[in-house]
Amino acid sequence: MSTASRLPGIVTTDHVFRLPLDHTAPQGEQIDVYAREVVAARREKDDLPWLLFLQGGPGGKAGRPLGRDGWLERALDDYRVLLLDQRGTGRSTPANRQTLARRGGAQEQADYLARFRADSIVRDAELIRRRLLGDDRRWSVLGQSFGGFCLLTYLSIAPEGLHEAFITGGLAGLRSSADDVYRAAYPRVVRKNEEHYARFPQDVEAVRRIAAHLVASPATLPDGGLLTVQAFQALGLMLGGGSGSGSLHYLLEEAWVEGPAGPELSDTFLAGVQAKVSFAEGPLYAVLHEPIYGQQSVDRAGTAWSAERVRKEFPAFDAPAALESGAPVLFTGEMIYPWMFDTDPSLRPLKETAELLAARTDWADLYDPARLAVNEVPVVAAVYHDDMYVDTADSLETARAVRGLRTWVTNEWEHDGLRVSGGKVLDRLIAMARGEA
CATH class of the missing domain: 3.40.50.1820 (Alpha/Beta hydrolase fold, catalytic domain)
Structure with missing residues (x-):
């Protein structure tokens, strides 16, 4: 009724x-x-x-x-x-x-x-x-x-x-394969990073400081998830919306507090990050994100973690290398990576399922x-x-x-x-x- x-x-x-x-x-x-x-x-x-x-x-x-x-x-x-x-x-x-x-x-x-x-x-x-x-x-x-x-x-x-x-x-x-999609997407994400850092130049050092901390010591999010430097970079998903750059800037502003042993990432910041990187409210976004591009007549090899593979063609997104060279640390965009099924508690039980979908090659044309x-x-x-x-x-x-x-x-x-x-x-x-x- x-x-x-x-x-x-x-x-x-x-x-x-x-x-x-x-x-x-x-x-x-x-x-x-x-x-x-x-x-x-x-x-x-x-x-x-x-x-x-x-x-x-x-x-x-x-x-x-x-x-x-x-x-x-x-x-x-x-x-x-x-x-x-x-x-x-x-x-x-x-x-x-x-x-x-x-x-x-x-x-x-x-x-x-x-x-x-x-x-x-x-x-x-x-x-x-x-x-x-x-x-x-x-x-x-x-x-x-x-x-x-x-x-x-x-x-x-x-x-x-x-x-x-x-x-x-x-x-x-x-007729675009998943590889085609991400090969075109990474340069666009670079441009969005450049626009963000031009708008908020102080964020270059703010992001480098957080990234260096996470390379040395990944943080635990309130839900038990693991905030690695790669998970931190995934906040770049925000840069595709009209107010996303400003919202990201305000999130970074409250990253640090003075704890008993010195500076540490604040609960406010970690809760804000979790709200952006957790897939608890929409796990299908992660599990099906690459399969939506699968079409047998376009790519018989399947999607096979395309965003992760294609990322290797764009070394500017390597955060440790950027830290070593003094370059800005770049955020990623609308990409799903296999490590997310290790760091996110809502996705961990679906890791093998996601692997099987990534390996699937018989997707019907859409x-x-x-x-x-x-x-x-x-x-x-x-x-x-x-x-x-x-x-x-x-x-x-x-x-x-x-x-x-x-x-x-x-x-x-x-x-x-x-x-x-x-x-x-x-x-x-x-x-x-x-x-x-």
């Missing part, structure tokens, strides 16, 4: 759908997939068009609205919105170290998680569309970041369900370039200039490969523009889709 709630300016309704784990075996094991319907107050009974939101990730649950906040402020003017907790996340049947342990050993867990990529998410969405709207009614879909990757898969395998498509920071390279070339669904996309997470060149090449896709290339916003722009990014895309911009 659906449950309705009221928050300032909105009415939300809970939906839980029982769906196949494996869509090729619809009568087999079933999982729950949760979605929250959101509509503007006093419009509950209106016959509004539906807008499905596909969250970034992988492994990210949809946002929890407290009212007409963020991009919902604009969306609710025109749409009834469905916020999907993609399989394995949020209130959908969860997939984490606790629940996966019930499935058996690492091989059983890996086989299970192999069904949690974009193709399965899209097929979930199509079953939900039919149950909510009926077979013949289409909906609009908004995909942010990985949600945009999913939307490209949607256009490839089930475009008949789509009325229009909005993509923000999520035009993936259709995109159909031939079908995208004859696309008839209106598609508009925001491409953020020098996006740290998604390569701009890949995005523009994909835009040219999808018939009728229109892009808006902007440097006004970073990758999180949809969330932080107060509806401006979505408003521009809606105007483009309607021929008003």
Whole structure:
């Protein structure tokens, strides 16, 4: 039974759908997939068009609205919105170290998680569309970041369900391997580091001091995790958002306190670092981060810890070497490394499972370039200039490969523009889709 709630300016309704784990075996094991319907107050009974939101990730649950906040402020003017907790996340049947342990050993867990990529998410969405709207009614879909990757898969395998498509920071390279992705990503991360240090030159020495301390003596985080120098460098994930550089600077400001034996890393700093580097709230982000790029026709070798292998081609990220030479210590970006499954308590039980997924070579293709070339669904996309997470060149090449896709290339916003722009990014895309911009 659906449950309705009221928050300032909105009415939300809970939906839980029982769906196949494996869509090729619809009568087999079933999982729950949760979605929250959101509509503007006093419009509950209106016959509004539906807008499905596909969250970034992988492994990210949809946002929890407290009212007409963020991009919902604009969306609710025109749409009834469905916020999907993609399989394995949020209130959908969860997939984490606790629940996966019930499935058996690492091989059983890996086989299970192999069904949690974009193709399965899209097929979930199509079953939900039919149950909510009926077979013949289409909906609009908004995909942010990985949600945009999913939307490209949607256009490839089930475009008949789509009325229009909005993509923000999520035009993936259709034929890019994981190695291609990271080979293009590391130089972008270098630029983000340079921009951060130009903005906060005092952070060069602050970061070197912390890094030197961690090389000599890794710290223990409040959850028992191990803060190595490599884990500290992973804070660079913050540099891809509009306010990330400033937030990182403020975190570094409170790194030290004077303890009984002299200077030591503060509890405030360690708690702040843990909030950024722990995967306890979203372990699928780590476990599936490289498998989302797996396509057998693109790379028959699988992903094989691509970010770790490709990193060796960029020695500037070697923190001990930077300390020895006097160079700035560089933060890394949106990369997942095998050592994370040793340092993070929420990931340690999934280490062997992640190894099996990294070794997997039979990933199905996620995109159909031939079908995208004859696309008839209106598609508009925001491409953020020098996006740290998604390569701009890949995005523009994909835009040219999808018939009728229109892009808006902007440097006004970073990758999180949809969330932080107060509806401006979505408003521009809606105007483009309607021929008003």
